[in-house]
Amino acid sequence: MAERVPxxxxxxxxxxxxLSFTLSSLTVSLRVANxxxxxxMSVELSERPAPPAxxxxxxQPRRSDQxxxxxxxxxxxxxxxxxxxxxxFLSIKGLHILTEEKLGFITGSAWEVITDDTGxxxxxxxxxxxxxxxxxxSAMIAILVGVPISVLSALYLTFYANxxxxxFLISVIDLMAAFPSLLFGFWGFxxxxxxxxxxxxxxxxxxxxxxxxxxxxxxxxxxxxxxxLVLAIMIIPIVTSISREIFDQTxxxxxxAAYALGATRLAMIKAVVIPFGRGGIIGGAMLGLGRxxxxxxxxxxVLNVVYQINWQILFGAGGNVASLILLxxxxxxxxxxxALMAAGLILFLLTLIxxxxxxxxxxxxxxxxx
Amino acid sequence: xxxxxxxxxxPWQPSKTDRFxxxxxxxxxFVLAGLTVEFTGLNGKLGFVVSLFFSLLILxxxxxxxxxxxxxxxxxxxxVFTVMAIVLTLIPIVSIIATVVSKGYKGLHWGLLTKDMAxxxxxxxxxxGGLGHALAGTILMVGGALIISFPIGVLTAxxxxxxxxxLTRPIRFxxxxxxxxxxxxxxxxxxxxxxxxxxxxxxxxxxxLALTILMIPTIARTAEEMLRLIPNELREAGVALGGTQxxxxxxxxxxxxxxxxxxxxxxxxxxxxxxxxxxxxxxxxGDALNLNPxxxxxxxxxxxxxxxxxxxxxxxxxxxxxxxxxxxxxFIFILFGLARYLxxxxxx
Numbered sequence: 055m056a057e058r059v060p061x062x063x064x065x066x067x068x069x070x071x072x073l074s075f076t077l078s079s080l081t082v083s084l085r086v087a088n089x090x091x092x093x094x095m096s097v098e099l100s101e102r103p104a105p106p107a108x109x110x111x112x113x114q115p116r117r118s119d120q121x122x123x124x125x126x127x128x129x130x131x132x133x134x135x136x137x138x139x140x141x142x143f144l145s146i147k148g149l150h151i152l153t154e155e156k157l158g159f160i161t162g163s164a165w166e167v168i169t170d171d172t173g174x175x176x177x178x179x180x181x182x183x184x185x186x187x188x189x190x191x192s193a194m195i196a197i198l199v200g201v202p203i204s205v206l207s208a209l210y211l212t213f214y215a216n217x218x219x220x221x222f223l224i225s226v227i228d229l230m231a232a233f234p235s236l237l238f239g240f241w242g243f244x245x246x247x248x249x250x251x252x253x254x255x256x257x258x259x260x261x262x263x264x265x266x267x268x269x270x271x272x273x274x275x276x277x278x279x280x281x282x283l284v285l286a287i288m289i290i291p292i293v294t295s296i297s298r299e300i301f302d303q304t305x306x307x308x309x310x311a312a313y314a315l316g317a318t319r320l321a322m323i324k325a326v327v328i329p330f331g332r333g334g335i336i337g338g339a340m341l342g343l344g345r346x347x348x349x350x351x352x353x354x355x356v357l358n359v360v361y362q363i364n365w366q367i368l369f370g371a372g373g374n375v376a377s378l379i380l381l382x383x384x385x386x387x388x389x390x391x392x393a394l395m396a397a398g399l400i401l402f403l404l405t406l407i408x409x410x411x412x413x414x415x416x417x418x419x420x421x422x423x424x
Numbered sequence: 425x426x427x428x429x430x431x432x433x434x435p436w437q438p439s440k441t442d443r444f445x446x447x448x449x450x451x452x453x454f455v456l457a458g459l460t461v462e463f464t465g466l467n468g469k470l471g472f473v474v475s476l477f478f479s480l481l482i483l484x485x486x487x488x489x490x491x492x493x494x495x496x497x498x499x500x501x502x503x504v505f506t507v508m509a510i511v512l513t514l515i516p517i518v519s520i521i522a523t524v525v526s527k528g529y530k531g532l533h534w535g536l537l538t539k540d541m542a543x544x545x546x547x548x549x550x551x552x553g554g555l556g557h558a559l560a561g562t563i564l565m566v567g568g569a570l571i572i573s574f575p576i577g578v579l580t581a582x583x584x585x586x587x588x589x590x591l592t593r594p595i596r597f598x599x600x601x602x603x604x605x606x607x608x609x610x611x612x613x614x615x616x617x618x619x620x621x622x623x624x625x626x627x628x629x630x631x632x633l634a635l636t637i638l639m640i641p642t643i644a645r646t647a648e649e650m651l652r653l654i655p656n657e658l659r660e661a662g663v664a665l666g667g668t669q670x671x672x673x674x675x676x677x678x679x680x681x682x683x684x685x686x687x688x689x690x691x692x693x694x695x696x697x698x699x700x701x702x703x704x705x706x707x708x709x710g711d712a713l714n715l716n717p718x719x720x721x722x723x724x725x726x727x728x729x730x731x732x733x734x735x736x737x738x739x740x741x742x743x744x745x746x747x748x749x750x751x752x753x754x755f756i757f758i759l760f761g762l763a764r765y766l767x768x769x770x771x772x
Contacts, residue, residue, distance in 0.1 A: 115668070115669065116668050118668055118670045118671075119668045119669045119670050121670075122668075122669060122670035122673070123587055123669075125579070126579050126582045126583050126586070126587055127583060127587065127589060127591075128579075129575065129576055129578075129579020129580055129582070129583065130579060130580045130582075130583030130584070130587075130589075130591070130595050131591075131595070132576045132579070132580060132640065133580060133595060133598040133599045133601075133602045133640065133641070133644070134594075134595065134598050136602065136637060136640070137598060137601065137602055137605075139613070139617065140605070140609065140610075140613045140637075143613055143616040143617040144609075144612060144613065144616060146616065147616040147620075202509075203509045203512050203513060204509075204513075205509075206505050206506045206508070206509030206510075207506070207509045207510045207512075207513045209502075209506050209509075210506035210507060210509060210510045211510070214503065214506055214507070215510075223510065223514075225760075225764060226514070226517060227513065227517075228760075229517075229756075229757075229760050230516075230517045232691070232694045232695065232756055232759075232760060233520065233698070233753075233756065234697070234698020234699065234700065234726065234752065234756070235607075235698070235699075235700065236698055236700045236726050236729060236730065236749075236752075237520060237524070237698065237749060237752070237753065238520075240729075240733060240745070240749070241516075241519070241520045241523055241524075244523070245519060245520075245523050246516075246519075249470075252470070253470070256470075287516045290513050290516075291513075294513065318495050318496060318498070318499035319499050319502065319503075320495075320498050320499040320501075320502040321495065321499075323502070341604065344604040345604065347606075348604065348605070348606025348607070348608070348609070349606070350606065350607060350608040350700075350701040351700045351701050351730075376606055376608045376701070379608050379612065380608060380701060380704065380705075383704075383705060391615075394612070395612055395615075395616055398608065398609050398612040401606055401608075401609060402605065402606070402609045405604050405605065405606055405609075406601055406604070406605075408604070409600060409601045409604040410597070410601065412600075413597050413600050413601070
């Protein structure tokens with residue numbers, strides 16, 4: 055029986071033979087060359103093997119999938135865990151300051167630690183009222199200046215620019231969004247400040263009768279106005295790209311319907327784009343607000359931090375919670391650090407609320423028309 | 425019988441006359457602005473820009489009013505506003521880049537990237553020291569942050585795109601909220617949770633951990649967007665071939681999203697490479713080269729720039745700081761170019 059199994063050469067010869075004969079028999083010859091045809095049937099089918107048990111059909115994921123899902127879910131929880139830990143640890147360190155100062159921590163504007171000769175703390179007073187007002191002021195200036203410019207830029211990018219110019223501008227603006235705040239801060243201090251000071255003087259000269267633009271003494275350097283403008287420059291790229299994404303989602307049929315009814319571009323934007331993207335724009339502005347409120351380094355460099363509630367935006371004295379933390383941290387003792395942690399906790403909660411509102415607005419109203 | 429084939433026209437594009445008119449209005453506005461500055465109380469660059477803005481508005485309105493009526497005139501005003509806005513957006517970018525390049529090149533020298541500041545103070549001549557220690561520190565810290573935040577970010581993105589469990593919406597919101605955490609709060613968190621109770625010393629690793637908090641949301645959101653771009657057919661094909669979900673994700677989806685994930689890494693690195701506030705709190709910012717992240721103060725580029733600006737005062741110190749800024753900016757440019765290149769390629 056064994057000699058009936060052909061050698062490899064014999065097989066090859068056979069294949070060549072068949073191939074040389076006729077092309078149409080190619081498939082046949084290959085089948086002939088298949089060794090299994092020469093092998094003896096050694097298994098006798100005396101009795102049929104039992105059919106395999108029917109596979110259990112289930113929607114239950116396999117063991118490997120269960121492990122996978124658990125791991126991914128744990129990874130997905132990371133953001134929740136980290137945010138929770140931030141709140142927890144800042145509270146552990148800062149809560150006793152909050153309970154001591156009570157509401158005064160938010161409304162007061164004194165930040166003093168008086169130590170006696172042995173170095174123990176005799177008296178302390180912490181309040182971040184002035185800093186909160188300053189944070190609010192400079193962030194509002196940033197929003198008021200930055201958001202209109204961003205929305206108009208986004209309109210230009212979506213409906214006026216096209217082709218290569220559009221691509222180039224979009225990548226330049228995205229690049230600007232990645233600039234570190236350090237860069238904005240020092241550029242603001244060394245380059246931008248002199249121009250902004252000049253503008254502040256002009257505003258004060260012609261609009262000084264409005265209480266906001268009045269100053270007690272003519273010091274225009276490092277004012278909340280300048281800090282707000284630097285923050286505006288920082289948030290413009292962010293708000294622009296969010297608004298642009300929203301505008302891009304405007305349904306094309308509505309745009310074309312407006313044009314078909316004879317609308318000019320202005321009329322089309324007023325009737326279709328703005329109602330559609332209003333929520334998204336507001337959400338983008340809130341995100342910008344969150345960024346402007348939490349900004350540290352850029353504000354620290356261009357703002358003169360003073361512990362006094364100051365509503366006169368052109369005057370060179372203001373405040374910012376994040377800058378306060380940076381400013382006081384270097385010289386702070388353990389007790390004062392706890393107060394800084396409390397300030398950090400307030401800032402954290404504030405930005406969290408602003409971000410939550412922004413998220414709600416973008417999801418609820420973004421991408422809906424009337 | 426001859427057949428005339430009309431030459432293709434593009435009626436939606438501005439014709440030659442239109443362009444000529446636009447240019448005419450523009451030139452006229454410049455002339456009007458120039459005249460205003462010359463003959464009225466307005467002067468200087470600001471005066472010119474303001475009068476140019478108003479003359480553009482007035483001339484555009486007038487021209488299109490007499491040509492096409494009120495609606496067209498109003499429409500032209502919107503165009504002036506949008507162009508003005510984009511110019512206002514671009515001015516700071518150009519100014520920032522020009523400032524950094526023109527001031528930073530003075531601080532460049534051959535030892536800049538290799539020497540450290542162990543034996544030099546910021547006010548010494550520029551060739552006396554370099555930012556080698558800061559560069560090494562930044563690379564170590566960013567690398568450390570990347571090692572921790574990349575898996576977490578990708579797992580979050582996978583949860584949002586592949587598993588889509590009941591927590592998808594809350595987690596998406598939390599990632600969004602996390603990206604809004606002020607950087608100084610990240611520093612305070614590391615201080616309160618690790619440095620004061622556990623290590624009691626500032627080190628590079630603490631800087632890494634603080635940066636991780638800022639990096640996770642960027643990576644998670646970019647990775648999520650990239651995973652969404654993967655066509656659903658690929659997932660269905662993987663499952664149809666009998667793969668489990670785990671095999672489909674590991675064998676089909678992640679390889680298909682490879683370049684997108686690299687983009688996520690790059691954008692995450694670009695986000696944190698210039699982050700200053702947490703590093704000022706937790707790293708200690710040494711002047712000598714320190715390659716051990718677990719022990720001792722570690723320098724970093726932002727810290728180096730910060731220190732040179734604030735403790736110096738001499739032209740040398742400023743040159744040093746701007747040179748550091750130039751190095752930082754070129755890093756961001758390179759990273760951003762890479763991200764553009766990778767995300768411009770086809771997915772899959």
